[in-house]
Amino acid sequence: MSPETKTGHVGRSKRRNQAIAFGIFRVLGFVVIAILFVIIGFIVIKGAGAISWEFLTGMPSEGGASGGIFPAIVGTLCLVAGSVLISFPIGVLSGIYINEYAHNNWVVRFIRIMNNNLSSIPSVVFGLFGMSLFVNTLEWGDSIIAGSFTLALLALPLVIRTTEEALKSIDDSFRQGSLALGATKLQTIRRVILPMAYPNIITGLILSIGRVSGETAPILFTVAASFLSHLPGSIFEPVMALPYHLYVISTSGTDIEASRTMAYGTALVLVAIVLVANLVANALRNFFGNKVKMN
Amino acid sequence: MKKAFKRFLERCTEGLLLLSGGTTSLAILLIVLFLFREGASFFKSPNIESGYVLAVHPENPVNHLSPEQIKRIFDSEIVRWDEVGGPAMDIELFRFSDMVQYVPEERLGADFEHVPAVVDSIVMAHPGMIAFYPEQFVAPEQQLKVFPEATIRPEDYFLGHDWQPTAHPAPQFGVIPLVLGTLWVSLFAVIFSLPFGVAVAVYLAEIASERIRKVFKPLIELLAGIPSVVYGFFGLVVIVPLIQKGFNLPVGETGLAGSIVLAIMALPTIITVAEDSMRTIPRSMKEASLALGATHWQTVYRVIIPCSISGITAAIVLGIGRAIGETMAVLMVTGNAAIIPHSLLEPVRTIPATIAAELGEAPKGGTHYEALFLLGCILFVITLVVSITVEIISSKQKSNLT
Amino acid sequence: MSKLAAKDIHFYYGDFEALKGITMEMTAHTVTAFIGPSGCGKSTFLRLFNRMNDLVDGSRMTGLLSMDGEDIYARNIQVDELRKKVGMVFQRPNPFPKSIFENVAYGLRVNGVKDSGFIASRVEASLRAAALWDEVKDKLRQSAFSLSGGQQQRLCIARALAIEPSVVLMDEPASALDPISTAKIEELIFELKKDYTIVIVTHNMQQAARVSDKTAFFYLGELIEYDDTKKIFLNPRVEATQNYITGRFG
Numbered sequence: 001m002s003p004e005t006k007t008g009h010v011g012r013s014k015r016r017n018q019a020i021a022f023g024i025f026r027v028l029g030f031v032v033i034a035i036l037f038v039i040i041g042f043i044v045i046k047g048a049g050a051i052s053w054e055f056l057t058g059m060p061s062e063g064g065a066s067g068g069i070f071p072a073i074v075g076t077l078c079l080v081a082g083s084v085l086i087s088f089p090i091g092v093l094s095g096i097y098i099n100e101y102a103h104n105n106w107v108v109r110f111i112r113i114m115n116n117n118l119s120s121i122p123s124v125v126f127g128l129f130g131m132s133l134f135v136n137t138l139e140w141g142d143s144i145i146a147g148s149f150t151l152a153l154l155a156l157p158l159v160i161r162t163t164e165e166a167l168k169s170i171d172d173s174f175r176q177g178s179l180a181l182g183a184t185k186l187q188t189i190r191r192v193i194l195p196m197a198y199p200n201i202i203t204g205l206i207l208s209i210g211r212v213s214g215e216t217a218p219i220l221f222t223v224a225a226s227f228l229s230h231l232p233g234s235i236f237e238p239v240m241a242l243p244y245h246l247y248v249i250s251t252s253g254t255d256i257e258a259s260r261t262m263a264y265g266t267a268l269v270l271v272a273i274v275l276v277a278n279l280v281a282n283a284l285r286n287f288f289g290n291k292v293k294m295n
Numbered sequence: 296m297k298k299a300f301k302r303f304l305e306r307c308t309e310g311l312l313l314l315s316g317g318t319t320s321l322a323i324l325l326i327v328l329f330l331f332r333e334g335a336s337f338f339k340s341p342n343i344e345s346g347y348v349l350a351v352h353p354e355n356p357v358n359h360l361s362p363e364q365i366k367r368i369f370d371s372e373i374v375r376w377d378e379v380g381g382p383a384m385d386i387e388l389f390r391f392s393d394m395v396q397y398v399p400e401e402r403l404g405a406d407f408e409h410v411p412a413v414v415d416s417i418v419m420a421h422p423g424m425i426a427f428y429p430e431q432f433v434a435p436e437q438q439l440k441v442f443p444e445a446t447i448r449p450e451d452y453f454l455g456h457d458w459q460p461t462a463h464p465a466p467q468f469g470v471i472p473l474v475l476g477t478l479w480v481s482l483f484a485v486i487f488s489l490p491f492g493v494a495v496a497v498y499l500a501e502i503a504s505e506r507i508r509k510v511f512k513p514l515i516e517l518l519a520g521i522p523s524v525v526y527g528f529f530g531l532v533v534i535v536p537l538i539q540k541g542f543n544l545p546v547g548e549t550g551l552a553g554s555i556v557l558a559i560m561a562l563p564t565i566i567t568v569a570e571d572s573m574r575t576i577p578r579s580m581k582e583a584s585l586a587l588g589a590t591h592w593q594t595v596y597r598v599i600i601p602c603s604i605s606g607i608t609a610a611i612v613l614g615i616g617r618a619i620g621e622t623m624a625v626l627m628v629t630g631n632a633a634i635i636p637h638s639l640l641e642p643v644r645t646i647p648a649t650i651a652a653e654l655g656e657a658p659k660g661g662t663h664y665e666a667l668f669l670l671g672c673i674l675f676v677i678t679l680v681v682s683i684t685v686e687i688i689s690s691k692q693k694s695n696l697t
Numbered sequence: 698m699s700k701l702a703a704k705d706i707h708f709y710y711g712d713f714e715a716l717k718g719i720t721m722e723m724t725a726h727t728v729t730a731f732i733g734p735s736g737c738g739k740s741t742f743l744r745l746f747n748r749m750n751d752l753v754d755g756s757r758m759t760g761l762l763s764m765d766g767e768d769i770y771a772r773n774i775q776v777d778e779l780r781k782k783v784g785m786v787f788q789r790p791n792p793f794p795k796s797i798f799e800n801v802a803y804g805l806r807v808n809g810v811k812d813s814g815f816i817a818s819r820v821e822a823s824l825r826a827a828a829l830w831d832e833v834k835d836k837l838r839q840s841a842f843s844l845s846g847g848q849q850q851r852l853c854i855a856r857a858l859a860i861e862p863s864v865v866l867m868d869e870p871a872s873a874l875d876p877i878s879t880a881k882i883e884e885l886i887f888e889l890k891k892d893y894t895i896v897i898v899t900h901n902m903q904q905a906a907r908v909s910d911k912t913a914f915f916y917l918g919e920l921i922e923y924d925d926t927k928k929i930f931l932n933p934r935v936e937a938t939q940n941y942i943t944g945r946f947g
């Protein structure tokens with residue numbers, strides 16, 4: 001007996017199974033993707049009503065139930081700038097070290113594992129650590145500088161990984177070509193490798209801005225203030241920040257219902273930051289025709 | 296001369312690079328150091344409210360009570376000494392504020408100088424009494440037996456069933472309800488998102504056309520970047536009311552709300568990781584299956600899914616890890632009651648949410664503060680285990696396919 | 698009667714024309730070898746016979762390709778049915794990460810065979826036909842990855858034979874193997890000829906000369922010469938063939 005006779009009628013049923021299974025997967029795929037986009041759409045539509053010039057540039061009043069979110073925007077900008085200033089140089093240098101210098105596999109593996117571990121630590125643990133080291137031990141108090149350092153630690157693994165990927169994607173022949181011309185390693189990196197890698201590195205930077213700007217737990221105890229009617233005067237002062245502001249006005253406050261509009265608006269601003277960061281990063285990626293894999 | 300300087304410069308730069316390479320390791324080291332330093336001193340804290348002592352009749356053989364026993368005694372849940380290893384006697388409670396019921400206020404003296412003697416006489420007159428009073432009134436001439444200063448033991452913390460950091464006279468720091476709450480919420484989050492996540496991953500990796508994939512993949516990656524507080528807010532204004540109405544509950548802030556929000560947040564991660572692992576399966580494996588007359592669907596479920604099972608597992612573990620550590624979204628929607636969960640429709644409280652909610656109120660350096668740092672340590676260890684597991688699982692897939 | 702027939706086949710990867718009008722016929726129970734320099738379209742042509750190129754996005758074919766006189770690109774042809782009749786062995790051994798037994802049984806299972814006794818007998822017969830039975834009969838439940846490269850390739854041949862195809866396509870089946878494993882595979886091909894029609898792509902001239910009855914020489918997407926293997930190797934009609942065979946180019 002050959003399989004032919006045994007399986008004469010099977011062909012149709014297996015094709016039918018395929019049609020059914022793929023149909024289900026298609027529907028599931030679309031449903032899930034639709035759900036995810038409903039969430040974004042919801043925030044965008046509800047938030048759009050709250051966005052106005054006064055909202056973006058005004059001071060909060062009535063415990064967040066009215067007024068604007070200007071100090072929170074400024075605060076988040078300060079924190080993003082601070083954390084990027086700290087994490088970026090270190091991250092890029094250490095990415096260069098891992099990819100260009102460290103030849104000992106053991107060292108590279110160790111650094112990479114540490115990197116992975118650091119990126120898997122929950123953000124609230126960073127908050128605890130930041131409070132213990134920066135706020136209390138170093139006595140910086142709740143301040144922009146304490147918050148920036150805490151956020152910088154969080155962004156560091158991301159920056160390192162992007163840099164590494166960017167450098168890895170450059171063909172070795174460029175390095176050898178430059179070295180063969182008598183350039184030192186450092187010159188090779190500075191003159192040949194970095195100029196080629198920097199579009200991808202910038203992409204990573206922008207994505208990490210998106211990430212940092214939305215983090216709440218790390219800044220809860222290191223910098224964030226619920227309400228300030230003035231802008232910070234120095235880096236040793238606390239600030240308001242968008243994500244914390246959203247948390248505060250949506251969960252506490254005198255009049256939660258009245259704060260809802262403000263909350264939708266704040267949520268939209270946060271989503272918009274991430275959206276813009278991604279769009280810019282994508283545009284850069286396409287513009288330079290290179291591929292960076294982020295995650 | 297110039298050359299030597301140049302070489303020196305190169306060396307310096309290399310040193311700088313090495314230093315930067317070590318930053319992450321240093322950061323982890325510091326995190327461990329600070330977290331565990333603060334956390335470890337928790338076990339040096341007294342097991343009752345600081346500044347107070349417990350005393351009993353000298354003939355009472357009981358010398359030590361756990362925070363849980365103290366709480367239950369003062370809540371009148373334990374009413375007899377034999378329940379805590381003492382004699383067969385009823386327990387009588389004496390709080391400092393009860394003093395005036397026993398003696399008129401004048402007898403305490405202008406500066407309360409007679410208090411030690413009064414306490415002593417009251418306790419001596421009641422063999423079954425346990426007294427809770429400020430340390431400053433302990434005096435050498437007292438006959439009653441003051442419990443030796445005891446610290447919170449690890450088992451009180453790790454096996455305790457009660458989390459009430461501000462309870463009198465003994466604050467309760469039992470992490471079991473928090474640990475269970477965390478696992479409970481995270482587990483259901485993954486159970487909810489797994490089938491959908493894998494289905495979407497299969498759809499994107501195998502079924503969708505290249506064009507659709509190119510549009511959806513970056514969009515899904517973008518969703519992974521939306522701040523958790525935004526998801527929490529969405530949960531608060533949409534999912535919580537839905538649950539409240541749907542199940543007819545007094546409050547919608549429940550474990551279920553937390554699980555759903557976390558499931559939505561975990562979806563992009565699960566989809567991306569699972570899809571990536573399906574796409575790393577060598578083309579030849581797929582072709583081999585098709586060449587044997589298998590349909591595409593048969594190839595998917597007989598070859599592609601089994602081959603990428605470790606990638607999918609890594610996605611699950613990663614999802615659990617993220618869910619366990621997620622703070623803001625959970626804090627906003629779970630209702631934060633520190634009780635051991637019995638159903639998904641009750642409020643629960645997770646470890647990260649507890650830290651975020653309570654650290655602001657805990658006095659710096661106090662027992663409560665240290666207890667929260669210890670929670671941070673637990674969280675750190677859990678996620679470390681998770682990340683190592685992911686590492687092992689994904690390196691297994693790589694070696695499996697080559 | 699010819700088993701396989703191609704008539705004026707043009708094949709395009711997007712805008713790139715990989716095959717430029719190929720016409721040839723292959724008789725049943727013969728071994729036909731495809732030779733030619735790298736990139737000349739041998740694999741592309743081979744993979745047309747089990748419609749493996751359907752998977753390539755943006756590819757296109759014109760011309761008539763038939764098996765037993767039936768157009769295999771006709772609308773009513775079910776691809777999975779076709780592939781049951783036309784087995785394929787790939788350049789690199791590509792067993793599934795399953796047991797040896799399950800690898801061979803795979804084709805039967807996906808085609809709906811449930812009878813475990815029948816499956817076991819087919820697995821044994823296929824492994825015997827692939828000259829692998831004696832080496833693996835005691836470890837059928839072990840992972841296929843525990844086999845050597847040569848054994849894995851014979852396992853892949855057994856896997857292809859299990860569903861009793863009438864044609865077996867082989868794309869450089871021995872190129873990743875050591876000389877001893879290669880010899881075994883060649884021996885095997887000779888044996889299989891009795892029951893199957895075999896088409897084999899190879900870069901190894903000696904191999905083509907040893908195993909094949911007919912040889913086709915491809916160059917830049919065109920079929921330059923197709924004849925009895927003896928004729929091609931001893932007395933080719935076209936100078937390019939002569940040059941290629943003697944190693945003067947390619």
Ligand SMILES: Nc1ncnc2c1ncn2[C@@H]1O[C@H](COP(=O)(O)OP(=O)(O)OP(=O)(O)O)[C@@H](O)[C@H]1O
Nearest residue numbers: 710713715733734735736737738739740741742753
């Ligand atoms: N998937 C594809 N997309 C685009 N072009 C392809 C694809 N596969 C093959 N080609 C091109 O088609 C031509 C023929 O390729 P084919 O693989 O058939 O060559 P071959 O004769 O088998 O070569 P080799 O001996 O190296 O295996 C080559 O120029 C190749 O670059």
Ligand SMILES: [Mg+2]
Nearest residue numbers: 739740741868
């Ligand atoms: Mg080829």
